[in-house]
Amino acid sequence: MSGHKIIVIDDENIVGKMIKATFEKDGYHVETFLSAAPALDRLKEESFDVIITDLKMKGIDGMEVLRIVKKESPATKVIMITAFASMDSAIEAVRGKVDDFFPKPFKIKDLKACIERLLSQ
Amino acid sequence: MKIVHKIILANTFNILLIALTGFFAYENLNLLLTKLRYVEIADDLNASFLEMRLSEKNYFLYRDASALNDIQNKLNQSKEAMVSAKDNIVRAIGARNYQQLESSTHAYLQVISSADSKAPASDELQSHIREAGQKLREFSDHITKLERTNVNRIIAESRTGLFTSLFLILFSALGVSQLISGRILASLKEIEKVAHAISEGDFNKMNTRVHAKEPGLLMKTLSGMKWFSFFHSNPSDELGSVMKAINSMSEDLKKHEELIIQSKKLASIGILTAGVAHELGNPLNNISMMAQAYSELYDDLSREDRLDYMNKVDEETDRIKDIVKNLLDFSKPKKPNRNEAHINEVVKKSLKLVQNMISISNIEINIYLEDGLPVVFIDINQIQEVLINLITNAIQAATSGDELSIATRLGADADHVEIEVKDTGKGIPPEFLPHVFDPFFTTKEASGTGLGLFVSYGIIQNHQGNIRVHSELGMGTCFTIELPAYKKKETRG
Numbered sequence: 176m177s178g179h180k181i182i183v184i185d186d187e188n189i190v191g192k193m194i195k196a197t198f199e200k201d202g203y204h205v206e207t208f209l210s211a212a213p214a215l216d217r218l219k220e221e222s223f224d225v226i227i228t229d230l231k232m233k234g235i236d237g238m239e240v241l242r243i244v245k246k247e248s249p250a251t252k253v254i255m256i257t258a259f260a261s262m263d264s265a266i267e268a269v270r271g272k273v274d275d276f277f278p279k280p281f282k283i284k285d286l287k288a289c290i291e292r293l294l295s296q
Numbered sequence: 297m298k299i300v301h302k303i304i305l306a307n308t309f310n311i312l313l314i315a316l317t318g319f320f321a322y323e324n325l326n327l328l329l330t331k332l333r334y335v336e337i338a339d340d341l342n343a344s345f346l347e348m349r350l351s352e353k354n355y356f357l358y359r360d361a362s363a364l365n366d367i368q369n370k371l372n373q374s375k376e377a378m379v380s381a382k383d384n385i386v387r388a389i390g391a392r393n394y395q396q397l398e399s400s401t402h403a404y405l406q407v408i409s410s411a412d413s414k415a416p417a418s419d420e421l422q423s424h425i426r427e428a429g430q431k432l433r434e435f436s437d438h439i440t441k442l443e444r445t446n447v448n449r450i451i452a453e454s455r456t457g458l459f460t461s462l463f464l465i466l467f468s469a470l471g472v473s474q475l476i477s478g479r480i481l482a483s484l485k486e487i488e489k490v491a492h493a494i495s496e497g498d499f500n501k502m503n504t505r506v507h508a509k510e511p512g513l514l515m516k517t518l519s520g521m522k523w524f525s526f527f528h529s530n531p532s533d534e535l536g537s538v539m540k541a542i543n544s545m546s547e548d549l550k551k552h553e554e555l556i557i558q559s560k561k562l563a564s565i566g567i568l569t570a571g572v573a574h575e576l577g578n579p580l581n582n583i584s585m586m587a588q589a590y591s592e593l594y595d596d597l598s599r600e601d602r603l604d605y606m607n608k609v610d611e612e613t614d615r616i617k618d619i620v621k622n623l624l625d626f627s628k629p630k631k632p633n634r635n636e637a638h639i640n641e642v643v644k645k646s647l648k649l650v651q652n653m654i655s656i657s658n659i660e661i662n663i664y665l666e667d668g669l670p671v672v673f674i675d676i677n678q679i680q681e682v683l684i685n686l687i688t689n690a691i692q693a694a695t696s697g698d699e700l701s702i703a704t705r706l707g708a709d710a711d712h713v714e715i716e717v718k719d720t721g722k723g724i725p726p727e728f729l730p731h732v733f734d735p736f737f738t739t740k741e742a743s744g745t746g747l748g749l750f751v752s753y754g755i756i757q758n759h760q761g762n763i764r765v766h767s768e769l770g771m772g773t774c775f776t777i778e779l780p781a782y783k784k785k786e787t788r789g
Contacts, residue, residue: 187578188610279581
């Protein structure tokens with residue numbers, strides 16, 4: 176299980192920090208970003224297994240991240256997290272072929288289970 | 297009385313006046329013609345009478361028998377002329393004078409007939425003849441003179457009468473045109489003013505009694521006369537009805553505006569709910585994640601880490617508390633506690649409160665406060681909140697070296713004051729500009745709630761004011777607040 180690489184993009188820095196703290200304990204390599212642009216730059220340098228991205232962000236938003244990642248590196252799993260918890264955005268995210276969707280607040284153990292499931296496919 | 301009735305009445309009066317003048321002028325001309333005809337006849341008669349007196353003299357001096365016949369013939373001719381022109385003469389000088397003229401002629405004829413053409417006339421007869429002839433001629437002369445005087449009098453009277461009528465007609469016609477131009481134009485102006493006010497969103501009722509702002513000279517003169525209240529406006533006339541219609545329309549608009557505001561409020565509650573969900577979702581998620589991580593990592597965390605986690609939880613709770621507070625401010629707008637205030641003082645007080653923020657931001661601040669501004673009727677705390685909000689926004693948008701200027705001035709119509717908060721910061725992108733007053737709209741990443749300008753907007757609206765924004769990308773942003781100048785109740789009229 177160890178060695179899998181995850182990128183977290185969220186303008187709320189606590190989100191990245193907590194995911195990093197709890198996932199690195201399980202042997203994941205986690206890099207956190209407060210906006211999408213530097214994260215996408217990082218993706219060009221190295222491939223990552225999972226991208227966890229916030230949906231609503233200034234600049235490049237989560238949907239745009241999903242589109243670029245799926246185009247550049249189709250094997251990379253994309254998980255969307257958002258505080259914008261309406262059904263509309265959930266449907267829109269699914270329609271965009273997102274691998275999974277978590278409305279905030281979510282359980283870290285559910286996120287972990289989801290990533291484990293996605294990576295074992 | 298309706299204006300159309302007033303105009304009809306005034307026109308009827310004018311037409312009657314013209315008809316009356318025409319009638320009198322016609323009558324006077326007829327009378328004049330009769331008198332002139334009489335004077336013509338009288339002139340002929342007088343000439344005959346003069347010839348008769350000459351023949352009389354011939355008879356007395358030369359005993360010319362044919363002279364008596366001449367007189368008799370002439371008298372008969374005169375009598376005939378008088379009888380044939382009797383109607384005219386009676387009309388001109390009256391039946392009594394005619395009879396007297398006739399009887400004088402008759403008397404003269406009798407005396408002449410009694411004289412014998414063959415025998416010389418006695419002294420007594422001579423004096424009788426002379427007396428009767430003189431009497432006839434004098435009377436005829438007298439009547440003729442009298443009638444000439446009458447003709448002159450009638451002409452003079454006609455002239456005065458015509459002049460007076462002309463003046464009355466002109467006066468009345470001017471009155472009508474003043475009524476039309478003054479009253480109707482004034483009303484149209486008033487309607488225009490009200491329509492403009494309505495288009496600006498002021499649905500106050502207008503006065504149904506319209507007064508011309510600048511009454512014409514005639515109206516000014518007439519306004520002093522009580523009986524001329526005819527020309528004054530009346531709430532029951534057409535314009536009064538138009539005013540009433542506009543008033544009822546304005547009331548309807550007001551009702552509809554309230555409905556629109558209500559539905560807008562409902563719509564903004566929808567936006568608000570979605571916004572609240574998002575805004576609360578983030579700090580809630582942060583707390584939740586920290587709590588989960590705290591439990592999961594408890595054994596690995598140092599004492600400092602644990603304290604740091606708890607402090608962050610506390611911070612996130614504060615974030616929620618701020619959102620809720622702002623929400624309460626919005627959902628339950630406090631009734632403004634309004635007092636008379638000088639806007640410059642309010643600006644100065646607000647600046648004091650943000651002094652600290654200004655000094656650390658390293659931006660230049662310029663203040664231009666116009667003297668002698670009218671007093672405003674405001675909730676000082678609420679307006680201060682708006683100003684602090686705008687100043688804080690400007691400082692946050694600015695970078696070191698930018699300028700912030702705050703200015704107060706009298707509005708264009710002198711019925712409101714303006715407060716301008718202008719920065720030379722980065723400006724707002726044009727696509728965001730229409731949304732700056734929307735709830736939960738923010739350009740400040742995670743640091744803004746997106747409620748500041750929304751709440752400010754509500755406060756200024758509650759003060760019957762106006763807030764607008766102008767921004768150019770890279771040049772800066774300018775917010776302008778308009779607050780109505782306070783008019784004391786006594787002077788409101």
